[in-house]
Amino acid sequence: MPPTPVIEVDHLNLKYGDFHAVKDLSFEVRPGELYALLGTNGAGKTSTLETVEGHRTPTSGTVRVFGHSPRDRAAVRPRMGIMLQESGFSPDLTVRESVGLIGRLTRRTDDVDRVIDVVELTGKAGTLVGQLSGGEKRRLDFATAVYGTPELIFLDEPTTGLDIQSRDDLWNAVDRLRENGSTVVLTTHYLEEAQQRADRIGLMHQGVFRREGTVSELTRTLPAVIKFTLAAPAPALPLQATAGADGSVRVETFNLQKDLYVLLGWAQDHGLELGDLSAGPTRLDDVFRAIES
Numbered sequence: 245m246p247p248t249p250v251i252e253v254d255h256l257n258l259k260y261g262d263f264h265a266v267k268d269l270s271f272e273v274r275p276g277e278l279y280a281l282l283g284t285n286g287a288g289k290t291s292t293l294e295t296v297e298g299h300r301t302p303t304s305g306t307v308r309v310f311g312h313s314p315r316d317r318a319a320v321r322p323r324m325g326i327m328l329q330e331s332g333f334s335p336d337l338t339v340r341e342s343v344g345l346i347g348r349l350t351r352r353t354d355d356v357d358r359v360i361d362v363v364e365l366t367g368k369a370g371t372l373v374g375q376l377s378g379g380e381k382r383r384l385d386f387a388t389a390v391y392g393t394p395e396l397i398f399l400d401e402p403t404t405g406l407d408i409q410s411r412d413d414l415w416n417a418v419d420r421l422r423e424n425g426s427t428v429v430l431t432t433h434y435l436e437e438a439q440q441r442a443d444r445i446g447l448m449h450q451g452v453f454r455r456e457g458t459v460s461e462l463t464r465t466l467p468a469v470i471k472f473t474l475a476a477p478a479p480a481l482p483l484q485a486t487a488g489a490d491g492s493v494r495v496e497t498f499n500l501q502k503d504l505y506v507l508l509g510w511a512q513d514h515g516l517e518l519g520d521l522s523a524g525p526t527r528l529d530d531v532f533r534a535i536e537s
């Protein structure tokens with residue numbers, strides 16, 4: 245039997261007055277998985293997550309977290325760490341006081357200095373939140389996900405505003421949490437982060453899933469692209485291609501390796517140079533653009 249899902253969303257609908265923001269959405273998040281909920285602006289990601297986190301009541305449909313209603317706060321809240329886009333810590337508290345507050349609010353236990361160390365704010369432990377930089381505030385927000393190593397972690401655009409080193413540090417800390425068995429739900433507009441890290445992705449547009457699956461399941465729905473330019477008129481191409489008046493050529497293929505081999509052999513046989521040659525697998529960006537068009 246497959247393990248019981250950590251999150252079960254079944255035919256979720258959310259309306260704001262007459263506006264239908266989330267339409268009949270169903271998905272599951274399995275134990276230990278990193279699930280990325282991605283989508284266009286206004287797709288309904290935040291509305292969906294707020295419902296799963298217990299902040300919003302569905303218009304219809306059901307949401308279960310660890311088998312409970314997320315509104316059953318005593319059963320669910322201590323087991324989940326939520327890193328919001330803005331945690332709203334008081335500017336008048338120090339970093340250490342703020343991290344201590346996370347423990348009292350969530351009723352999880354941890355060592356405050358350990359958490360401060362994980363989020364790389366040790367040198368700022370006595371600093372007031374109001375005096376932190378944007379990136380330092382974001383790292384403090386991340387403490388809400390780290391504190392007490394919760395079983396389920398929500399990361400809402402966790403790396404926005406972080407420099408490259410801080411991003412790497414955050415993802416390393418997420419890797420440690422996952423090694424401890426935490427399940428992670430991520431939203432991000434940095435698609436390469438989702439492409440590298442997500443076990444499965446739900447791609448939302450206008451309140452519904454346009455695609456759901458692993459990165460390879462999503463990307464193999466679109467062809468890979470080979471592009472190059474030809475300086476002089478050339479013999480007939482060995483593959484179906486679209487040629488521009490400027491000499492640019494574009495080949496779309498579901499068999500990149502084989503078609504690239506054919507193309508390079510053809511160029512070699514005819515002594516042709518393929519200018520600005522580029523060839524790459526379909527990326528999540530391409531799938532994303534396809535759902536908007």
Ligand SMILES: Nc1ncnc2c1ncn2[C@@H]1O[C@H](COP(=O)(O)OP(=O)(O)OP(=O)(O)O)[C@@H](O)[C@H]1O
Binds near residue numbers: 284288290
């Ligand atoms: N409280 C509200 N009242 C009315 N409409 C709302 C409310 N909250 C969200 N909406 C609308 O519902 C839709 C979904 O919003 P939501 O914030 O869930 O999208 P999102 O996918 O998180 O978008 P983004 O990527 O831009 O943050 C949007 O059209 C938004 O304008």
